[in-house]
Amino acid sequence: MSSSTSLPTINTGFSLKLNDDQSLPSSARIALLDKPLAKLNKGQVLVKMLASPVNPSDLVYLLGKYGLAPNNGAYVGFEGCGIVLDANAGLYGKWLIGKRVAVSAQPGIDGVWAKYAITKANFCLPVRPSLSDEQAATIIVNPCTSVCLVDRAIALKAKAIVINAAASQVGKGVIRYAKMLGIKTIATVRSESNVEVLTKLGADCVLLTTNDDFSEKLRLACKEFKATVLLDSVAAEDTPNLLKAMPNNATAIVYGRLTETFDPVGGLFSVADVIFRNIKIEGFWLAKYIGDAKPWQVISLSRKVQKLFEQGIFQTDIYASVNFDDFPAALDYYAKHKSDGKVILKPNA
Known part of the structure; x- marks a missing residue:
């Protein structure tokens, strides 16, 4: 570990402020909070955050409807980019110190919408100098999900993929990556303005x-x-409705739930389709994939994604980069205009 005398002891970030009123905007569900930095447990690293995006999963978490139980008072934010300052994680942790990394938040503790973040060392992926902080901050949740979803569709022998909410960053990544691999894509969108964009x-x-x-x-x-695979980020009624139009033996891979519903489960499917048409439904959560994967698998995925960024196959749309003061208003804008691009928090700017 590095010398603790030069390390920060106080952190500042946006914490979760739980409220049962579902009509409140996202900005009313966060509060800027100072609190002492926790000590590093075995396997963890300390990261000075440079940039952190807002993702749809963050918005769902703020509503208390994500798969992880909401942790009132904990910092929010699932991914970002920063510099590793300290480590208690063996040789890999020592090697990471001083490196710029893409960061995934460790489930169950503070997130990364803060000046500093603590997470597992294997949730940190060294990033290439060619990527800006904003782009590097977005390579885990969306691009890695896009790659994993298309690779899973290929494993299912799909020749074409249906994508709902396809104007999302994951949807756009799927379209680009699938095209490179020769896989056809059928994109569904709610806004007419996105038809030409995705075409x-x-x-x-x-x-x-x-x-x-x-x-x-x-x-x-x-x-x-x-098309025999549906990549589903909407769930609820959308899953059975789209599968109904797909052939027998199709598979839905559900990786999100954008539906405005208060149902904590939120999933629906046609029992008749499952029984008589051999329709299958499976889930995908990137945090579980990374947590279960071997280090070399995670590094391989990271290298593949970063190479796709350098080749121009992947490119995250950025709407605005903001500091602590401007973040609440930008957060509310993103909640209503996700397809305009990411809002990026720069907590140390």
Whole structure:
């Protein structure tokens, strides 16, 4: 470990402020808070945060509806980028000290919307100098998820993929990566303005969910492209509705829930489809994937994603980079305009 005399003892960040009133904006669910920095447990590192984005999963967590139990008073934020200042994590931890890394928050403790973050060493991925702090801060949750989802679809022998809420950063990443690999994509969106955007991006078919003939067009597109995998970030009614248009033996991979519902479970599926059409439903959570993976698997995934950034295959859309003062208003904007790009918190700016 490095000398503790030069290390900070107090942290500042946005903590969770739980409230049962679901109508409150996201900014009313956070509070800027100073508190002492915890000591590093075995396997952990201390990171000075440079940038941290807002993701849809952060918004769901603020509502108390994420898969992790909300931790009132804990700092929020699932990913970011920073410099490793200290480590209590063996040789790998020592090697990380001084390096700029992409960071994933350790479940159950403080998140990374703060000046400093503590997390597991294997949740830190060294990033290449060619990536800006803003781009490096976004390489874990969305790009890694995009790669894992497409790779899973390939393992399921899919020739084409259906993606709902496809204007999201994960959706755009899936479209770019799948196109590079020769996998067809059928994108569904709610806003007409995103149809042209995703078509230019390389989606083979973009369908507007508000059209009266949406279901029939989706059925025909699935038949034409032989789409057998649904990448589902919406859940609730969207899962069975889209699967109904897909062929027998299709698989839905559910990796999020954007549906405005108070149901803490929030999932629906057609029992008849599961029984008689052999429809399958499985889940994907990147934190579990990283936690279960071997170090070399995580490093391999990181290298693949960063190479895709350098090649221009991946590029996170950034709406604004803000400091502590401007973050609450920017957070509320992102909650209403996710497809405009990420809001990035720069806590030490």
